[in-house]
Amino acid sequence: MPAQQQFSVPFELSNKDHLHLGCLVDGQSESARSGQTFDIVDPGSGRTWASYPDCDESDVNAAVESAHRAFLNFSKWTPRKRAQCLLRWHTLIVDAREDLARILVHETGKPLKEALGEVDYATTFTWWFVGEAERAHGTTIQSAIAGRRSLTVKQPIGVVAALIPWNFPIALALRKASAAMAAGCTMVMKPSPETPISTISLARLAIQAGFPPGALNVLTTSLKNTPAVAEGLCLHPLVKKVTFTGSTRVGKIIASLCSRSLKKTTLELGGNCPFIVFEDADTEMALDQLAALKWRHAGQACVSANRVYVHRSILEEFVQGLIRTTSLLRVGHGMEDQTTLGPVTTLAGLDKAEELVKDAVGKGAKMLLGTGRRLAGPSDAAGSLESPAGGFFMAPTILTGVTDTMRMSQEEIFAPVLGISVFDTEEEVTARANETSMGLASYVFTKDVNRLWRMFENLEAGMIGLNTGNSSAAEAPFGGIKESGCGKESGKDVAIDEFLITKTGTLTLTES
Ligand SMILES: O=CCCC(=O)O
Numbered sequence: 001m002p003a004q005q006q007f008s009v010p011f012e013l014s015n016k017d018h019l020h021l022g023c024l025v026d027g028q029s030e031s032a033r034s035g036q037t038f039d040i041v042d043p044g045s046g047r048t049w050a051s052y053p054d055c056d057e058s059d060v061n062a063a064v065e066s067a068h069r070a071f072l073n074f075s076k077w078t079p080r081k082r083a084q085c086l087l088r089w090h091t092l093i094v095d096a097r098e099d100l101a102r103i104l105v106h107e108t109g110k111p112l113k114e115a116l117g118e119v120d121y122a123t124t125f126t127w128w129f130v131g132e133a134e135r136a137h138g139t140t141i142q143s144a145i146a147g148r149r150s151l152t153v154k155q156p157i158g159v160v161a162a163l164i165p166w167n168f169p170i171a172l173a174l175r176k177a178s179a180a181m182a183a184g185c186t187m188v189m190k191p192s193p194e195t196p197i198s199t200i201s202l203a204r205l206a207i208q209a210g211f212p213p214g215a216l217n218v219l220t221t222s223l224k225n226t227p228a229v230a231e232g233l234c235l236h237p238l239v240k241k242v243t244f245t246g247s248t249r250v251g252k253i254i255a256s257l258c259s260r261s262l263k264k265t266t267l268e269l270g271g272n273c274p275f276i277v278f279e280d281a282d283t284e285m286a287l288d289q290l291a292a293l294k295w296r297h298a299g300q301a302c303v304s305a306n307r308v309y310v311h312r313s314i315l316e317e318f319v320q321g322l323i324r325t326t327s328l329l330r331v332g333h334g335m336e337d338q339t340t341l342g343p344v345t346t347l348a349g350l351d352k353a354e355e356l357v358k359d360a361v362g363k364g365a366k367m368l369l370g371t372g373r374r375l376a377g378p379s380d381a382a383g384s385l386e387s388p389a390g391g392f393f394m395a396p397t398i399l400t401g402v403t404d405t406m407r408m409s410q411e412e413i414f415a416p417v418l419g420i421s422v423f424d425t426e427e428e429v430t431a432r433a434n435e436t437s438m439g440l441a442s443y444v445f446t447k448d449v450n451r452l453w454r455m456f457e458n459l460e461a462g463m464i465g466l467n468t469g470n471s472s473a474a475e476a477p478f479g480g481i482k483e484s485g486c487g488k489e490s491g492k493d494v495a496i497d498e499f500l501i502t503k504t505g506t507l508t509l510t511e512s
Pocket residue numbers: 167168171300301302303472
């Protein structure tokens with residue numbers, strides 16, 4: 001059933017087509033079979049501003065079959081034709097940058113400047129995979145047996161299901177989709193309940209760019225129907241690969257569902273990233289990098305600094321510097337010019353952040369800035385911070401005296417709460433940093449190049465920032481180890497390989 005437009009959009013768009021009601025299946029805008037919808041809430045105001053089709057398990061098959069039909073054709077396109085189409089998609093997304101960023105602000109709460117930054121980051125993936133499309137090659141193999149020749153070819157794996165998180169919905173949708181489509185796969189995307197609109201916009205632009213109908217389908221769902229739709233996708237026999245970004249808890253469920261048919265998975269899961277500042281670090285640099293990393297999207301990035309270890313000899317200076325820079329942040333709605341810290345995207349996130357702070361303070365941590373509680377009204381802010389009512393806001397909160405047994409050292413915080421722990425030696429901090437089941441990213445600050453090299457080798461994480469708080473880039477492999485997941489997104493060869501199979505051919509010559 002075609003979907004109807006029904007919005008009261010609280011912001012201006014340069015092109016109204018960039019915001020569309022309805023999921024996308026076979027190039028058509030569709031409602032859920034049940035006719036049900038769910039609401040999209042602006043985390044900056046707490047107000048509902050749109051409703052989207054609430055797909056359930058009965059909607060999965062049509063989307064997968066359409067993607068399969070499209071695959072039969074699309075997988076035969078030459079790599080150059082795929083690259084050219086990806087480039088047109090890239091250009092359309094760049095042209096829609098401002099509108100997409102405004103949509104992002106109202107889905108995720110992040111400040112407009114960060115939302116524009118996300119779109120710019122996202123289009124580094126479309127750009128990168130335009131190049132990768134033509135460079136996925138097989139090999140020839142010198143056989144050990146006389147008269148025998150061997151070779152490998154790479155072929156697209158088939159229909160991919162992509163389960164996309166709400167924290168960077170445009171960047172992570174494009175990191176997954178541009179790699180898959182460069183490889184010749186088609187995709188069914190399931191965005192998070194908080195952020196379906198930006199995903200639909202991207203998919204409609206893909207069809208406009210010339211990808212065949214069905215090459216990129218989108219099913220939107222409420223939180224209630226998310227498990228059923230995700231399960232339907234993971235178990236569908238025509239889905240050959242599942243790529244998921246989200247929590248480790250859900251990642252394990254996805255892995256177990258996919259294991260029933262030995263489906264290939266890429267799992268980008270939770271982090272508990274240590275940020276280590278040694279006594280010989282450039283502290284100004286470490287402070288700037290920590291601020292950019294930690295307050296990015298109000299602490300809601302999987303690679304965010306979760307545990308901050310500062311050497312005892314520079315603790316006082318470091319903490320004072322942190323308070324000074326953090327006090328300059330302005331909390332507010334993402335569309336307001338002065339806002340530098342937006343709301344937390346979900347109420348559940350706010351609840352958890354409050355619990356973690358309560359646990360830490362109960363175990364002896366000291367609160368130096370903020371309140372560790374949601375902002376309820378104009379009088380509730382710490383210091384000079386404003387406290388906008390209505391949205392899911394928390395002032396940036398800084399704690400010292402954080403120990404490894406506190407919940408905030410053991411769980412992903414995903415909120416504007418920063419805890420500082422003290423350490424004395426390299427051996428001690430390395431052991432404490434590695435004392436977690438997670439292994440996504442770690443960060444080290446020191447001027448000693450030998451120590452940087454040692455830490456790079458000894459820290460158990462998939463990505464190590466050496467005097468930087470930002471390792472994410474289209475050209476570098478992104479992904480964790482341990483319970484932070486498996487597989488790589490972005491980077492040369494490895495990311496596109498996630499969507500390819502390698503087929504070996506062996507030829508016996510009749511004459512040699
Ligand atoms: O939240 C996870 C992804 C963030 C990034 O790509 O830097």
